[in-house]
Amino acid sequence: MKLALCSTGQEFTSTLDERFGRTNYFIFYNTESSEMDVVENSAREAAGGAGGLAVQQLVDNGVEILIAPEVGPQALDALNRFNIPAFKQGIFKTAERAIAAWGNGELIEIEKPGNKGLHKA
Amino acid sequence: MKIAVLSGKGGTGKTTVSNNLAALMTEATIIDCDVEEPNSFIFLKPTVEKEEDICVEYPVVDDLRCKHCKKCAAFCHYNAIIAGTLLTLPMKEICHDCGGCAIVCPESAIEYQTRTIGRIFSGRAVTGNKMVYGVLNPGELSGVRIINQVKKIVQNDPIVIVDSPPGTSCSTVAAVEGCDFAIIVTEPTPFGVSDMKMVVEMLRSMSIPMAVVINKAGLGDDEVYKYCHDEKLEIIGEISFDKTIAEAYAKGELAVDVSEEKRISFTQLWGAIHGIIEVTYDH
Numbered sequence: 001m002k003l004a005l006c007s008t009g010q011e012f013t014s015t016l017d018e019r020f021g022r023t024n025y026f027i028f029y030n031t032e033s034s035e036m037d038v039v040e041n042s043a044r045e046a047a048g049g050a051g052g053l054a055v056q057q058l059v060d061n062g063v064e065i066l067i068a069p070e071v072g073p074q075a076l077d078a079l080n081r082f083n084i085p086a087f088k089q090g091i092f093k094t095a096e097r098a099i100a101a102w103g104n105g106e107l108i109e110i111e112k113p114g115n116k117g118l119h120k121a
Numbered sequence: 122m123k124i125a126v127l128s129g130k131g132g133t134g135k136t137t138v139s140n141n142l143a144a145l146m147t148e149a150t151i152i153d154c155d156v157e158e159p160n161s162f163i164f165l166k167p168t169v170e171k172e173e174d175i176c177v178e179y180p181v182v183d184d185l186r187c188k189h190c191k192k193c194a195a196f197c198h199y200n201a202i203i204a205g206t207l208l209t210l211p212m213k214e215i216c217h218d219c220g221g222c223a224i225v226c227p228e229s230a231i232e233y234q235t236r237t238i239g240r241i242f243s244g245r246a247v248t249g250n251k252m253v254y255g256v257l258n259p260g261e262l263s264g265v266r267i268i269n270q271v272k273k274i275v276q277n278d279p280i281v282i283v284d285s286p287p288g289t290s291c292s293t294v295a296a297v298e299g300c301d302f303a304i305i306v307t308e309p310t311p312f313g314v315s316d317m318k319m320v321v322e323m324l325r326s327m328s329i330p331m332a333v334v335i336n337k338a339g340l341g342d343d344e345v346y347k348y349c350h351d352e353k354l355e356i357i358g359e360i361s362f363d364k365t366i367a368e369a370y371a372k373g374e375l376a377v378d379v380s381e382e383k384r385i386s387f388t389q390l391w392g393a394i395h396g397i398i399e400v401t402y403d404h
Contacts, residue, residue, distance in 0.1 A: 046200065048262055049215035053200040074212055078203055081210050 001031040003102065004063040005095045010038045012096045016089050020068040021050030021075060027095045028061055031103070037061075051075030058084060067098050067107065070114030086110040122398065123281045125300040125329070129316030131287035134306045134336035134360065137370060139284040140164045141377045141387045142394075144248040149280040151246060152271050153254035154296035156239060156264035161284050162254055163373045165246035173241050175255070175267045178233035179213035180222050186230035193222035193231060214262060239267045243274060248375075251278065268295040288316075289323045297324070302398055303331040304357075309341035314348050321352060330401045334390065337362040357393035360386065 006023035008015045017023035022044050028037040039061070043053035051071070055078045058066060066079060066086040079086055087107035092098040101107055126139040136153075140161055143151040153161035180193070180202070187209050194204035201215035202222060211222070213236065223231040239257040246252040253274050255267035264286075272295075275281050285296040297303060303324050307313040317333075324331045333349055338359040349356055360366070366376045366383065377384045 043200075049200050049212065052203055052212045052215055056194070056200065056203045059203060059205040074214055078210055078212065082203070082205055082208060 001065060002061070002063050003029045003031065003065045003067060003099060004058050004061070005029070005067045005089070005098060006041075006069060007038075007095055012036060013094050015093055016069070016095060016098060018069050020066075020071050021046075021054045023054070026054075026057060026061075028063065029095065029099055031099075049074075052078060055079055055082065055084075058082075065102070067102060068110070071110055073113035076110065076113040122279065122302070123283060123300040124394065125283040125285050125297045125303040126306060127285035127293060127297060127303060127320055128287055128306045128313075129289065129318070129320040130307070130313050133308045133313055134334075135287070136160050136164065136284055137336065137360070137366070137376060138304065138306045138334055138390075139282050141375055141383075142391060143246070143250045143282050144375050144377050145384070145387055145391055146280065147249035149282050150251040150253070150275045150278040151282045151284065152252070152275055153284045154268045154271060154292070155284060155286040156255040156257040156267045156271075156292070157286065159254045159256055161252070162242070164370075164375055165248060165250065165252055166373075167242070167244040167246045167252040167254075169242045169244040171243040173243075173270075174237045175239045175241060175270055176235045176237050177216075177218040177266055178220070178235050179216045179218065180211040180231045181234050182209045182211060183230045183232065184208075186228045188228055188230075190227065192225045192227065196221050196225045214260070217263065218266075239264065241267060241271055241274070251275070264292050265295045268292060272296075272299070289319045293320075294323065294327070297327065297329060300329055302394070302401065303329050304394070305331055305333045305354075306336055307333060307345055308337045309335060309339075309343065309345045310337075311342070311344060313341070314345045317345070318348070321354065330397075332357040332394070332397050334358040334360065336360045355397065357397060358386070358390040 005027045006017040007025045007027045008017045023041050043050040071086050089098045092101050126135050128135050153159040191204040194202040201212050203210045238261045241255045243253045255271045257264040286292040307317045332355045339362045365379050369379045
C-alpha cells in the first residue's frame, strides 16, 4: 500500500504540513517494502487550483492512501474519483507517527471537505 | 472617456469617490466592476431594467473515447485536468474556458458544457445615471468574463466611471483595461501606500495616465504625500476624515447629500479631473 503525507521537511521526523495543496513536500511510504520517497510539491507555488495539481502528483506516483491535515472540496471530489481515500493526520505531528497511527487504525477518514482555497501562507 | 477608480488596498474609498462623482454628472455611466463584492448598488439604488446570466464552458471527457493520453492535461496551463492512466478528470471550477483541451485531444473525446458564473444587472441609478454592475457567484475563481461583458455593454457610452476591484489581480486589470484615465483612491496609512505602489506600477505598465485622491486625510502619516511627490503623482483631491461621511456611508447614503460643503468638494474634484484630462489628451 502506498501512502502519501504532507510534510514541511524531507525527513520521516519532519513536522507534517498544515496544508494539502500547498504543502512543501509529499512523503511517499510503501507499507510493504517500508521504502520512503520524498518529492517537492510542484503545486506549492500555483496561482490557483493547487489542490487539483496536488492530486495529479498523487495519481502520477500511484498513491493509494492520502494522510492530510484537511482537503478542499474540489480536491476531495477528485480524490474520490481516483479512489484515493484521505485520512486526517489529526494530532500526529510527524510522518513517522502518523503512519504508525494509520497502521493502528487510529486515523479518521476525511468525508467532509475543509474550506476551499484557504491559501495558508 | 473612461475613468477608472481604483486603490490597491480595499476600503480606501473607491465606491465613495466613484459614486459621488457619478451623482454630480448624471450623463456619466457608472459601472461596478468589483464583481466579487459589488456595493455601488447600495448607494445608487438602481432600478434594474435588464438582467443577464454570464456563462462559461467547461470540458467534459467522453470516457468511451478517451485513451488517457494526457495531452489535454499537459496542455492546460491552469492544471484543470487531472490525468491518470484510467481516468481523465477535468475540474470545471478551475477551468478558464480557453477551449484548448478539445483542440489537442486526438480522440475528439472532449465536449463542452455550459454553467453560469454570475449575473449582470443594467438599469438606472436613483441619481439618474445609467448603471451596470456584475455579481460573481460565490466560490467562482474569476470574474474577468463578467467584467469584460459589463464593459462591452457600456463601450459606446460617452463618459464611463469604472468602480474597480481592489488589488492588482486579473479582475483589476480587466476593469482598468481600455480606460483613458485612472484615479487612485488611497489613504494616508502604511497599508494604503504599500498597496498603492503596486497599482501605480500596474497602471504604468498599461500606459494609463493617473492621479491621486487621498481619502480620510488627516489620519495616519505623511508617507503617501512623500511617495506621490517622489513619483511625480498629482494629488487632485483630498477628502478629510469626517464622521458625517462615515455615517452617511453606513446608511447607504451619498456624501454629496450630507452637506453643501461635501458637494462642493466633489464638484472641485470633477474640475480637477477635467483639467488633468484636458492636459493629458490636449482637447
